[in-house]
Amino acid sequence: MTLLSIVVFDDFSDIDLVLPWDILSRVKRHDWKVQVVGMGSTHRSTLGMLVKTDERLNSVAHSDVVIILGGEGSRVRLNDSEFLDDLKLDPQRQLIGAQCSGALILERLGLLQGRTATTTPFAVREMQAAGVVLQQRPLVVHGNVATAGGCLASLYMTAWILFRCIGVADAKQIFAEVAPVGDDAFWAVIERAVTAQIRATNVPIP
Secondary structure, eight states: OEEEEEEOOTTOOHHHHHHHHHHHTTOOOTTEEEEEEESSSEEEOTTOOEEEOSEEGGGGGGOSEEEEOOSTHHHHHTTOHHHHHHOOOOTTTSEEEEETTHHHHHHHTTTTTTOOBOOOGGGHHHHHHTTOOBOSSSEEEETTEEEEOSGGGHHHHHHHHHHHHHOHHHHHHHHHTTSOTTOTHHHHHHHHHHHHHHHHTTOOOO
């Protein structure tokens, strides 16, 4: 079973959830499960969307993939000891991704120590104040840890997860379902950027 958990909290960014949840859920395998997790049974997004969680936050310890969303609520979580304690992550065995300001949470957990990262332009000062060296890229990968900068960079994050979990060929088929019609460069740009980031850390691509 490959278990993928998307971490939500109040005031998360809507697109950070909807885009990867949709694409990752298109993988039709009996041993593939995408779930939404949080501290409560429901959480409300920045734009007011109410989302029901499938499991509580502490279940991420059993996940193979964990995605932490961005949004204004991410700043509140930085001082939420219960949230941080429940978010038990292990980069040795899990793929861990942070979208936009979700990178602030990874930094607080010590998972960006000695690593470069990317983030939303709205969190640059906070990340730099924490001592993180930022790259102007949509996706920055270090082994099993990745950060994505900009809401639509979740496409790169999602592709990274699919590359690592099901391989490039199957990932391409999934993205073909959502790609802009007639835009042949769409997939090529994503594939080139994600592949380069993975290979830079000497991780084999299925």
